Amino acid sequence: MSTEVAERGVFGRLVGQHDVEQSLRDAALSARGDSSGSEMTHAWLFTGPPGSGRSVAALCFAAALQCTSDGAPGCGECHACTTTMGGTHGDVRRIIPDGLSISVKGMREIVNIASRRPTTGRWQVIVVEDADRLTEGAANALLKVVEEPPDRTVILLCAPTTDPEDMSVTLRSRCRHMPLVTPSVESIAQVLIDRDGLDPERARIAASISGGHVGRARRLATDESARDERQRSLRLAADAIGASTAYKAAENLVKSIEADTKAFYAELKEQELEELKVSLGGGGTGKGTAGTLRGSAGLIKDLEARQKSRDTRARRDLLDRTLIDLAGMYRDALSYSLGSTSTATHPDMARQAAELAARTSPEGLLKCIEAVLECREAVDFNVKLQWALDAMVASIGAAFRPPFSRSGG
Known part of the structure; x- marks a missing residue:
């Protein structure tokens, strides 16, 4: 890992998002009470094309908010930073939908958690990835918390779009918007070289055909099946003609x-x-076991x-x-x-x-x-x-x- 990336702490994971990084650093300083930082808000919306790092930016910000270092927030070395980035911090919860939508039932459970005070960290942080998959009921349930947030709760929403048809206009309007851009080929290649130790030429080629998606660039550089899948996709251009x-x-x-x-x-x-x-x-063999299993069909x-x-x-x-x-x-x-x-x-x-x-x-x-x-x-x-x-x-x-x-x- 390069010295520059190490000095950036958790934000070293962000690729080609200098303005977003600076805004998040300033907000984290404000959250600590530093008057030199920009105003801290309780609801954020991170948007950007696939691979731009929406969820990474949100997680880095969560770590910066929880950071216990005396230096710049988001040091990447303290217990709060490492557990947040590792997904084990008790007061940082990530909602990652693997289905078609985020249901109102699931969101109500999150709303209950968001209403609690933090137990070990500075903030109760809720990160909702693919927030465009919120159903109308789920968006309304979340809106109540966003409009009247508890003192120590921060909601971080991530979505590939801010189109009114994809997200609740009211929910979007209550959030501070952080738009991310597609990283440059050069910045993606440098990440593959610094973090993954890849050969510069191999890294550059993978970056150039990744469509600005850091994760895909890494897969294309290291996984033959990913390269085969891409070739299959592109062959369809010729096959579709005949x-x-x-x-x-x-x-x-x-x-x-x-x-x-x-x-x-x-x-x-x-x-x-x-x-x-x-x-x-x-x-089990205990009394009532068979009856329990018979009643489990639902x-x-x-x-x-x-x-x-x-x-x-x-x-x-x-x-x-x-x-x-x-x-x-x-x-x-x-x-x-x-x-x-x-x-x-x-x-x-x-x-x-x-x-x-x-x-x-x-x-x-x-x-x-x-x-x-x-x-x-x-x-x-x-x-x-x-x-x-x-x-x-x-x-x-x-x-x-x-x-x-x-x-x-």
Whole structure:
């Protein structure tokens, strides 16, 4: 780790967010009573594109608020900082939804916790990741705490958007907004070199094709399966053109996503079910055990419903990553077609982008990008993955046939 990163304490984990870092440092100083810091507020909203570090910024801020060092808040070395960053601090709670939404029931439990005074730390800190998944009821439950926060409670919301359709406008308006930006290729590469010890050239290549996502850059640099997944996504750009390959490619993609999701969660599902049965007396021989298990059908059904929601979310996330890569490929082709010198999303796929540009017009490439975006929207509206992908490849194929094709005059 570089000396500069070490000196920044917990904020050394933030990549390319200098203005946000300074604002959070100032607010943490204000929370300590230092008049030189900017005003401290009890509700914050961290937004930014995937990979920008929304949740990292929120967690760093939580550590700075709890920090017991006499120096700058967020030293990264005191017990409060290390336990906060490690996820074990008693007064810092992270809500990380693994399903499609954050329910009102779950949020009410958090609201009860938020109403308590801190036990060991300076503040009771609640970090809600993917706050755009709050249901209307959950957002209303949280709003009560945000509007009338207890003295020593701080709410930190993280979301990829501030669109009124994605988040409660009232809830958003009660928060101090911290917008994060996409980190530069150079800053991402430096992180991979400093923290992961990667070869500079390998780090630079991974950073350049990561789409500004630090975590993905690390996976692309170190995990061959991640690189294979990306290549599979980009092959869809060519496969979607031909009628004989388009629908088969879409079908194979869905099968691959479903297989990956099943394999990833198989062990966890078995563990969750076994733990539930044990908690209900499974394996016991005492009187009443059989009756308890017979009456547990509702709890098992609830668990299965949560697991199904988690699987759906995982499949959508995997598909979304593919669609983002695909949109980037058509965007590169469009830039090539128009003679733009803008930085490519996939600089290692310049030849493929040029081939796409040669086979249709700029208008056709725009149609392709629109088809990808419409597919993302359809999936958000619960359209089956296969149907959404079939519609997408049909639109892409049409974009490469007359009247859009250059060869068609």
